[in-house]
Amino acid sequence: MGTAERRGAPEESVAVRSQAERRRGAPDRDIPAPARAEEAAEGERRQEYRPLWVEEPARRHPLPDPVRTAAVRAVLVIAVTLVQAMVAFLCTLAGSWLAFPMVISGVASTVVATWAVVDVWVTRQVWNQRYGVVSEPSSTARALRRERRARRRQERASLREQERIRRRGGAGQLSHS
Structure with missing residues (x-):
């Protein structure tokens, strides 16, 4: 089982992984198994890249x-x-x-x-x-904030409209004639 496979399944315990290796016929580390030279080299390579531990994501955040x-x-x-x-x-x-x-x-x-x-x-x-306080306002507070934002947007839009009329030079002029 490679590192990428192991990282893909962090909930899999060490005991389950070792049982799976035993079923596949992985040799014990301290007992040399009689095998062909290329199988032994492959087994050494596999052991060479095997990490010492597998980092699993923390369930809780660390203390500040x-x-x-x-x-x-x-x-x-x-x-x-x-x-x-x-x-x-x-x-x-x-x-x-x-x-x-x-x-x-x-x-x-x-x-x-x-x-x-x-x-x-x-x-x-x-x-x-x-x-650390995560503020989750009630739906009432959210609705009030939404209304305030909409009012402010309308006020800004009306101010921009008045400013545009002033820039054109016409005080209430409807046509360019």
């Missing part, structure tokens, strides 16, 4: 850059907070003097992690409000 940045920052802060919580727990079990400072910093980190998650949410809302 500011939202992605905030999300990455939140994930890092949450990861550090979880590590601090684990260290505080282990220090407490061991009876170490470091347990109390770790618990205090863990509480502070939890506040910062909560802020980071809220930051992602707020950044997403702000981005959607500024750039």
Whole structure:
């Protein structure tokens, strides 16, 4: 199955493609099949041009850059907070003097992690409000806009007509005699 065929059918899964290759008698990659020299060369050529992966179209749009940045920052802060919580727990079990400072910093980190998650949410809302709103006006609003446009067109047409009459030099003249 060539690259063009595969790109034409992105919904076809890897398992379905591999089963189809097995049915056609495609040899396993790690077991050399006894074949004629030209068949082996053709098989090597086929494997040579086979891509490592097949890009399928994304089902959803990627996150906008500011939202992605905030999300990455939140994930890092949450990861550090979880590590601090684990260290505080282990220090407490061991009876170490470091347990109390770790618990205090863990509480502070939890506040910062909560802020980071809220930051992602707020950044997403702000981005959607500024750039992502798709406005679909109601049929009433559309009809009103259509009427306004028609009125403006009529006004422009009448202004052009009056301007043309003025340019001809006749104030209401109907003939050129």
